[in-house]
Amino acid sequence: MFERKQTIFDNEDVLHDDYRPDKIEERDEELEMYKSCLLPVINGNQPRNIFLYGKTGVGKTATTKYLLSHLEEDSKKYDDIDLNIIYMNCEDLTSSYRVAVNLVNELRSVENQVSETGYPLSAIYTMLWQEFDSLESQIIIVLDEIDYISGDDSILYQIPRARTNGNLEKSRVGIIGISNDFKFREMLDPRAEDTLCEREIHFPPYDANELQNILSRRSKLAFKPDVLASGVIGLCSAIAASDKGSARQALDLLLESGHIARRQNDELVTISHVEQAKLLLRKQQVEKSLRDLTVNDHLTLVSMVLAEIDENVPARRSVIFKKYLSLVGDIGNEALGERAFHNHLSELTMLGVLDRYERNEGRNGGIYYQYELGMPIESVFSALEDIHFSFDLDVENLRDRARYKGII
Numbered sequence: 341m342f343e344r345k346q347t348i349f350d351n352e353d354v355l356h357d358d359y360r361p362d363k364i365e366e367r368d369e370e371l372e373m374y375k376s377c378l379l380p381v382i383n384g385n386q387p388r389n390i391f392l393y394g395k396t397g398v399g400k401t402a403t404t405k406y407l408l409s410h411l412e413e414d415s416k417k418y419d420d421i422d423l424n425i426i427y428m429n430c431e432d433l434t435s436s437y438r439v440a441v442n443l444v445n446e447l448r449s450v451e452n453q454v455s456e457t458g459y460p461l462s463a464i465y466t467m468l469w470q471e472f473d474s475l476e477s478q479i480i481i482v483l484d485e486i487d488y489i490s491g492d493d494s495i496l497y498q499i500p501r502a503r504t505n506g507n508l509e510k511s512r513v514g515i516i517g518i519s520n521d522f523k524f525r526e527m528l529d530p531r532a533e534d535t536l537c538e539r540e541i542h543f544p545p546y547d548a549n550e551l552q553n554i555l556s557r558r559s560k561l562a563f564k565p566d567v568l569a570s571g572v573i574g575l576c577s578a579i580a581a582s583d584k585g586s587a588r589q590a591l592d593l594l595l596e597s598g599h600i601a602r603r604q605n606d607e608l609v610t611i612s613h614v615e616q617a618k619l620l621l622r623k624q625q626v627e628k629s630l631r632d633l634t635v636n637d638h639l640t641l642v643s644m645v646l647a648e649i650d651e652n653v654p655a656r657r658s659v660i661f662k663k664y665l666s667l668v669g670d671i672g673n674e675a676l677g678e679r680a681f682h683n684h685l686s687e688l689t690m691l692g693v694l695d696r697y698e699r700n701e702g703r704n705g706g707i708y709y710q711y712e713l714g715m716p717i718e719s720v721f722s723a724l725e726d727i728h729f730s731f732d733l734d735v736e737n738l739r740d741r742a743r744y745k746g747i748i
């Protein structure tokens with residue numbers, strides 16, 4: 341059943357997100373600035389608080405890990421420096437409380453862990469100061485993806501101020517906060533903004549040339565020699581640059597193109613594989629965004645599916661709206677007004693779930709819109725199956741009807 345095929349990749353792991361590149365490309369300015377913010381540590385001074393921001397995939401995590409591992413290495417050369425670095429991704433740590441508990445546990449032995457419930461936040465902070473002070477060292481706390489911390493963001497000013505507030509005597513702590521969203525800053529408690537954003541470094545999106553250099557270097561490690569047809573790296577870079585300028589997206593495209601070539605038993609990765617990879621990744625992205633939609637978006641989408649099954653598509657808004665009314669009637673939900681329903685259609689169009697066509701009927705007919713699914717109906721079904729609805733939706737039945745109509 342499984343057979344090893346190694347004609348395309350040498351080591352595909354190199355294209356994965358958790359790979360740590362030994363060189364950071366195209367970020368000389370940011371590296372220089374970042375380095376100067378970290379320099380006090382080597383001189384035995386208080387670590388600065390640093391706020392790093394930029395869209396996803398622009399190298400914030402990679403650059404941070406790269407610099408901090410060098411800092412750790414170089415600090416060993418100095419006997420009078422004792423440095424501890426703690427890296428944490430906040431994706432699953434959505435409150436100051438959880439971050440603090442996890443920091444305490446990170447510093448404690450397995451037998452001595454504290455539970456995530458049952459203590460007031462102030463007690464957890466007291467434990468944290470004790471743990472920090474017992475290290476008697478310089479400490480850098482990296483909180484990656486801090487935008488996940490919602491509500492109380494006290495951790496972001498409690499840690500930087502711990503020493504000033506007299507909570508720490510023997511250790512010096514600095515925070516590096518990394519955010520995918522600059523607006524996060526505006527929502528911060530002013531105290532947190534003051535301390536955390538002491539030094540700010542912005543990571544802008546990459547342009548196509550920069551992405552091309554990042555990909556070229558990485559692809560030499562990832563692929564067998566000469567398996568990438570000419571133009572492949574250029575196309576991956578151009579697609580990612582025109583979208584969000586994300587190196588992650590460019591690397592994902594390259595990896596997926598390689599997978600497709602391997603599946604199709606081709607000897608070369610070609611531009612056609614990149615095109616297929618682009619469609620596939622887009623589909624996956626849409627499926628992911630479908631999961632996060634509201635009930636009304638989902639109902640709107642199901643109405644469109646019903647129109648695809650029963651009517652001629654692209655269908656006019658009024659046709660889809662009728663489907664919607666009978667759907668909400670069936671499940672006993674309250675119906676949106678027609679205008680609100682149109683807004684949901686537009687939202688789904690912006691997400692790429694629907695395609696919209698503008699029709700112009702000349703002087704008398706005026707302009708109107710028609711919609712159809714912007715992706716294969718089968719991917720909509722499989723996405724719908726993964727969603728937990730607040731109403732009963734028989735996807736299998738819809739699929740049968742679509743089959744009966746010959747749409748799938």
Ligand code: ADP
Nearest residue numbers: 357361364365396397398399400401402587588
């Ligand atoms: P972010 O944290 O900003 O979302 P990452 O640091 O995780 O982005 O980068 C995404 C991917 O792109 C990773 O695989 C990373 O190794 C790679 N990458 C990003 N920027 C660079 C760069 N300047 N040089 C080399 N690789 C990079």
Ligand code: MG
Nearest residue numbers: 400401402484
């Ligand atoms: Mg990151």
